[in-house]
Amino acid sequence: MEEDLKFKTFERQLNLSMEALCRDLFLGNRESIKINKEEVAVKNLVKIVNAALKLCNRQGFAAMSLRDLSKEAGLSMGALYAYFTSKDELLRIMQQHGSLVVMRVLQGQAIGIDDPRARLRSCIHAHLYLSEVMQPWFYFSYMETKNLPKEEHKKAIEAELFTEKMLIDIIEEGQDKGIFKPVQTALLGAVIKAALQDWYLKRWKYARRKVSVEEYAAFLVDFIESYLVSPSS
Amino acid sequence: MEEDLKFKTFERQLNLSMEALCRDLFLGNRESIKINKEEVAVKNLVKIVNAALKLCNRQGFAAMSLRDLSKEAGLSMGALYAYFTSKDELLRIMQQHGSLVVMRVLQGQAIGIDDPRARLRSCIHAHLYLSEVMQPWFYFSYMETKNLPKEEHKKAIEAELFTEKMLIDIIEEGQDKGIFKPVQTALLGAVIKAALQDWYLKRWKYARRKVSVEEYAAFLVDFIESYLVSPSS
DNA sequence: GTCTATACCAGGATAGAC
DNA sequence: GTCTATCCTGGTATAGAC
Numbered sequence: 001m002e003e004d005l006k007f008k009t010f011e012r013q014l015n016l017s018m019e020a021l022c023r024d025l026f027l028g029n030r031e032s033i034k035i036n037k038e039e040v041a042v043k044n045l046v047k048i049v050n051a052a053l054k055l056c057n058r059q060g061f062a063a064m065s066l067r068d069l070s071k072e073a074g075l076s077m078g079a080l081y082a083y084f085t086s087k088d089e090l091l092r093i094m095q096q097h098g099s100l101v102v103m104r105v106l107q108g109q110a111i112g113i114d115d116p117r118a119r120l121r122s123c124i125h126a127h128l129y130l131s132e133v134m135q136p137w138f139y140f141s142y143m144e145t146k147n148l149p150k151e152e153h154k155k156a157i158e159a160e161l162f163t164e165k166m167l168i169d170i171i172e173e174g175q176d177k178g179i180f181k182p183v184q185t186a187l188l189g190a191v192i193k194a195a196l197q198d199w200y201l202k203r204w205k206y207a208r209r210k211v212s213v214e215e216y217a218a219f220l221v222d223f224i225e226s227y228l229v230s231p232s233s
Numbered sequence: 234m235e236e237d238l239k240f241k242t243f244e245r246q247l248n249l250s251m252e253a254l255c256r257d258l259f260l261g262n263r264e265s266i267k268i269n270k271e272e273v274a275v276k277n278l279v280k281i282v283n284a285a286l287k288l289c290n291r292q293g294f295a296a297m298s299l300r301d302l303s304k305e306a307g308l309s310m311g312a313l314y315a316y317f318t319s320k321d322e323l324l325r326i327m328q329q330h331g332s333l334v335v336m337r338v339l340q341g342q343a344i345g346i347d348d349p350r351a352r353l354r355s356c357i358h359a360h361l362y363l364s365e366v367m368q369p370w371f372y373f374s375y376m377e378t379k380n381l382p383k384e385e386h387k388k389a390i391e392a393e394l395f396t397e398k399m400l401i402d403i404i405e406e407g408q409d410k411g412i413f414k415p416v417q418t419a420l421l422g423a424v425i426k427a428a429l430q431d432w433y434l435k436r437w438k439y440a441r442r443k444v445s446v447e448e449y450a451a452f453l454v455d456f457i458e459s460y461l462v463s464p465s466s
Numbered sequence: 467g468t469c470t471a472t473a474c475c476a477g478g479a480t481a482g483a484c
Numbered sequence: 485g486t487c488t489a490t491c492c493t494g495g496t497a498t499a500g501a502c
Contacts, residue, residue, distance in 0.1 A: 197427070
């Protein structure tokens with residue numbers, strides 16, 4: 001069996017730096033952003049998004065005033081409004097771009113792996129590593145989902161169900177092939193998803209206990225596989 | 234082995250009706266509530282708390298205006314302020330009273346059970362059933378924790394760690410007695426806690442799939458026990 | 467105890483100078 | 485592109501009649 005992907009390797013391969021993410025975000029939202037020069041726009045978007053994630057994750061989006069944001073980002077109110085047309089727009093842009101990147105990365109990582117057991121491991125590792133790299137985005141996204149306008153809200157929920165579906169599909173395939181024992185796949189998928197989310201929702205807890213992503217991933221895989229391959233009762 | 238506690242039984246035994254909770258809340262906050270007559274106070278607190286939970290769980294506490302609250306509760310702005318001295322006070326009261334009830338109930342349920350395996354089952358059932366009865370409170374509490382003032386915030390985190398500690402203690406006792414195999418108890422505790430929380434955080438999902446609390450509880454117990462008693466690898 | 471009316475201010479948003 | 489100055493809505497909170 002091949003070695004599990006290491007976090008450092010994952011991080012280097014993807015290069016999801018704040019700058020890269022914001023350049024992407026800029027290119028995907030040129031209509032609503034009133035700035036032309038890419039360099040200028042990206043530089044300031046980094047400041048804005050960093051500040052917004054910081055403030056929102058401390059006090060929530062609704063409680064963050066744009067005055068606070070402008071101070072934290074080091075830009076004037078007027079300047080801010082060159083990057084989004086309203087406060088709600090800002091929420092929408094960040095949310096949307098977040099889920100976009102997540103789905104793109106998660107879909108990309110599983111290709112080429114055939115064995116269900118390896119696929120499951122790979123999926124779990126990818127999710128945890130990605131949420132480690134983009135922790136503030138994930139946390140923000142989770143906490144602010146319900147504040148989105150109806151249409152965006154629906155999409156966010158679909159994205160939530162998307163990863164769960166990936167997990168369930170893998171498990172069912174493993175069952176068909178006789179590798180995993182029969183279990184309630186929907187419930188198992190839900191619980192795995194919850195465990196994956198806990199990693200970025202309670203980061204303070206794991207940091208305090210000095211648990212690394214790799215340890216957490218290894219534990220989860222062990223726990224789940226033990227269930228899926230234990231002698232049927 | 235005895236039968237697991239049924240949800241209906243649990244619900245009936247505790248009788249945590251909104252009225253009972255608000256009566257309790259009133260008696261514990263007489264100094265800050267400007268109403269004297271218990272009957273009047275409780276009746277209106279029920280309206281206020283119900284309305285607040287409904288609005289907050291849809292849009293978050295910060296985004297809920299007191300004008301909206303007064304409309305939803307059917308009381309005037311002036312009347313509201315007879316029940317709390319500021320918006321933040323309202324948050325504090327509800328939060329505090331929620332965790333109080335939770336700790337009281339959870340601590341009470343495990344007494345008299347000796348076998349670690351039965352204790353673990355009982356603890357999981359109690360947590361799930363309690364969060365089922367008080368779902369809006371639990372959801373509210375989880376989502377608004379970070380908006381509390383520093384001191385209250387700390388207490389909320391302690392409450393979060395309290396249930397986890399209960400689980401870990403039980404597992405360690407089972408290991409000492411040789412009933413459970415050696416595993417990383419801290420991580421297992423964290424994952425179980427995450428699974429327990431998922432039940433009230435994603436209620437829409439389980440409702441849509443028509444999963445009952447009892448099913449969810451049974452699945453979780455099966456999953457966890459399978460890990461804890463499987464032949465050591 | 468509850469209501470209506472009102473004070474007062476913070477927040478989102480924009481205009482126009484540079 | 486960015487800043488400062490300003491507008492104005494809608495929020496929290498209270499006074500005083502009933």
